[in-house]
Amino acid sequence: MEDAICLDCLGLNETFNHLEKNLESMINYVKDLERYASIFDEEMFNKLLDNNYRKTPKILCSKCKNEIGYEDYFLRRESLVPFLNEVCKIIGEGVSRYIQFCSNCELIKEFNAFNKIIEVEKGQVSKDNGQSVLEFLYGFDIPEDYNKYVLPNLQCRCCGIGQDESVTIKFNESFLIYNDDDLTDYLSVDIDELSQYAEKYFINLKKIELTNFSSFLRNYPMLGMRHTAAEKLYELFTKMYEEGEFSIIENLKLYRGRTRNKGTEKFHSKQMWNPPIGVSSHGRYNLVGSSVLYLTDNMDYIPAEVNYIGSQELDVATLIINKPLKILDLSQMY
Ligand SMILES: [Zn+2]
Numbered sequence: 001m002e003d004a005i006c007l008d009c010l011g012l013n014e015t016f017n018h019l020e021k022n023l024e025s026m027i028n029y030v031k032d033l034e035r036y037a038s039i040f041d042e043e044m045f046n047k048l049l050d051n052n053y054r055k056t057p058k059i060l061c062s063k064c065k066n067e068i069g070y071e072d073y074f075l076r077r078e079s080l081v082p083f084l085n086e087v088c089k090i091i092g093e094g095v096s097r098y099i100q101f102c103s104n105c106e107l108i109k110e111f112n113a114f115n116k117i118i119e120v121e122k123g124q125v126s127k128d129n130g131q132s133v134l135e136f137l138y139g140f141d142i143p144e145d146y147n148k149y150v151l152p153n154l155q156c157r158c159c160g161i162g163q164d165e166s167v168t169i170k171f172n173e174s175f176l177i178y179n180d181d182d183l184t185d186y187l188s189v190d191i192d193e194l195s196q197y198a199e200k201y202f203i204n205l206k207k208i209e210l211t212n213f214s215s216f217l218r219n220y221p222m223l224g225m226r227h228t229a230a231e232k233l234y235e236l237f238t239k240m241y242e243e244g245e246f247s248i249i250e251n252l253k254l255y256r257g258r259t260r261n262k263g264t265e266k267f268h269s270k271q272m273w274n275p276p277i278g279v280s281s282h283g284r285y286n287l288v289g290s291s292v293l294y295l296t297d298n299m300d301y302i303p304a305e306v307n308y309i310g311s312q313e314l315d316v317a318t319l320i321i322n323k324p325l326k327i328l329d330l331s332q333m334y
């Protein structure tokens with residue numbers, strides 16, 4: 001048989017080891033794989049047996065020239081591509097368990113905007129924590145030739161990209177992959193100073209409570225106020241307000257930016273306020289659809305804040321604070 005390929009020559013043994021699976025048992029178990037695989041069984045044995053019973057039939061792998069064992073699976077060249085398509089679905093699903101976040105996740109977009117602002121603020125270049133999707137696949141010893149079959153089967157556990165049939169956007173080579181470790185600093189809640197504030201008002205805020213709250217919010221943003229930590233924070237901010245524990249800003253210029261496509265008309269000053277309810281995307285402070293006016297006292301932060309890309313126009317409005325404005329300065333509490 002000229003066109004047989006043994007399972008070892010697919011080069012997927014290491015990958016299946018990583019996934020704690022076995023290719024042979026998978027073929028036996030998954031109909032869509034079995035459909036494209038051949039087996040050296042009795043029927044084939046008899047077919048290959050020549051009429052005179054002169055020699056025992058053998059099938060050699062056309063790549064490594066090793067013998068295909070009796071009762072072993074192998075592939076015919078013509079069914080290789082459909083088989084790889086199916087097997088890469090399984091691999092895609094398996095490695096996707098390790099994709100906690102991707103560059104399409106809102107959380108990651110925020111994280112990157114946050115890093116850009118830190119860069120502008122401190123002049124230090126933040127280390128890029130994401131891993132390129134090809135590097136990620138390489139980590140599972142997936143042969144490079146198979147990337148094109150695996151990529152469309154990847155799914156992000158956070159934003160769900162790749163899972164929903166109706167969403168046509170799929171993973172491609174430009175995607176970055178992140179895990180919890182990359183985000184530890186970003187997501188960790190440093191509560192020492194905050195709890196000192198709280199203690200002043202006899203409110204007992206525990207670190208674990210806030211850490212739980214932070215992950216609760218990521219999963220159930222609309223239910224935030226149901227959480228005990230939210231009740232405590234609400235009580236804390238109310239008391240701080242009552243006790244006059246806030247900053248007052250006045251006679252200050254603040255800025256707000258909006259991007260638009262090149263060649264379009266400049267935004268009118270009326271269009272530079274907070275977006276109408278229902279149109280905003282998810283932001284650092286607001287949920288999708290809720291309306292918040294983001295302002296900065298430093299114009300340099302605007303491009304990062306609005307995810308400006310060079311091919312766009314960027315309009316910046318200046319707002320002047322006329323009446324004293326009471327501000328809860330969170331940076332004082334951290
Ligand atoms: Zn072989």
Ligand SMILES: [Zn+2]
Binds near residue numbers: 101102105
């Ligand atoms: Zn994602």
